[in-house]
Amino acid sequence: MTIERDQCIDAGSEYCPCYLAEMNCCITCTRLKNKDYCDCNWRGVCIYQEYHYLNYKKKDPRQYQEVNILQREEVGNNLLIFTLKTPHTLARQLKQPGSYIFIRNRNLEHYFDIPISIMEVDESNDYIKIAVEIHGVKTQSIKDINDTLLIRGPYWNGLFGLEHLKKAKNLKCLFITRGVAQAPAILAINYLMRNNNEVDVVIDPGKAYIKLIEEYTKANVIEDGYDLYSQEGKGMLRKHLTDGKYQLVFVGGSDYLQENLLKIFEDYNDLNLVLTNNKEICCGEGICGACVVYDADGIPIRSCKTQIVHKK
């Protein structure tokens, strides 16, 4: 399995052109990559033209804002569910599957920023829900917070294969999720179900034994007790993949889990894959390099902004 670079997730958005254009490192536009010819496959408004109209300046980047915590719920030992009041525009922007924000304790510096997926959006009442599993230094820093959080967003590259989700209509979809990766799955499931797709779900509750999907979606949970790393778990998946005739498969779990399951998917043709982006995302703006992965030619890809395609 190799990976290939696809579109910049921010191309054509209100955050494009960005710092990368000013630094001659645009992901999409060759002219903004120190070349003197046009060779992009971007079908939206020309990024170079936009940059020219802006007098060779980037658009304003995302800013931090302090938002109120409307509700803080503890689930089990180490999971917190926050309901956050957001401006209306931000709630609308975060409805896209794959959306995430950075959250931070307001008393700490920017390097405590934590990328966290959006689980649910209520656009009428302007709030979002996120689920945070407490692990190490960054997540410990927000564990006792119950009044406000600093947030930065919207960001959209929390899933790879977004194109498959956006095109899906009347499809049979299988969601395979483990642990807290159920959170980004929920936004994607509700999006697919609004577009008339059928969604079956296999949940491995993971070490935290959480089952969020039943609570936040109307999807059909077909299994929720298997360990997906076990032979029994893999056998169960093969059976469903064979019997279910799925056209779209979503895997929400660590890169290690994804690698394990990709080997199974190789035996099935025509499966469109959607995967959670589990890279170490730090700035989210394509600058710091924390999220870099390499394509087959060893060229670095900044996965916080770039959609990645997995090839057999």
Ligand SMILES: Cc1cc2nc3c(=O)[nH]c(=O)nc-3n(C[C@H](O)[C@H](O)[C@H](O)COP(=O)(O)OP(=O)(O)OC[C@H]3O[C@@H](n4cnc5c(N)ncnc54)[C@H](O)[C@@H]3O)c2cc1C
């Ligand atoms: C796009 C995106 C969306 C995300 N969405 C969510 C979300 O919705 N909810 C959520 O909870 N998280 C989410 N994450 C992950 C979250 O950002 C990280 O868990 C968080 O940044 C970890 O920071 P930390 O300093 O608390 O933990 P770190 O210390 O950096 O730990 C990171 C990972 O290492 C593991 N780890 C740490 N210490 C040990 C150890 N001693 N032994 C074995 N393993 C260990 C942890 O289990 C964890 O998986 C998302 C990440 C990305 C990139």
Ligand code: FES
């Ligand atoms: S997270 Fe900084 S470049 Fe991607």
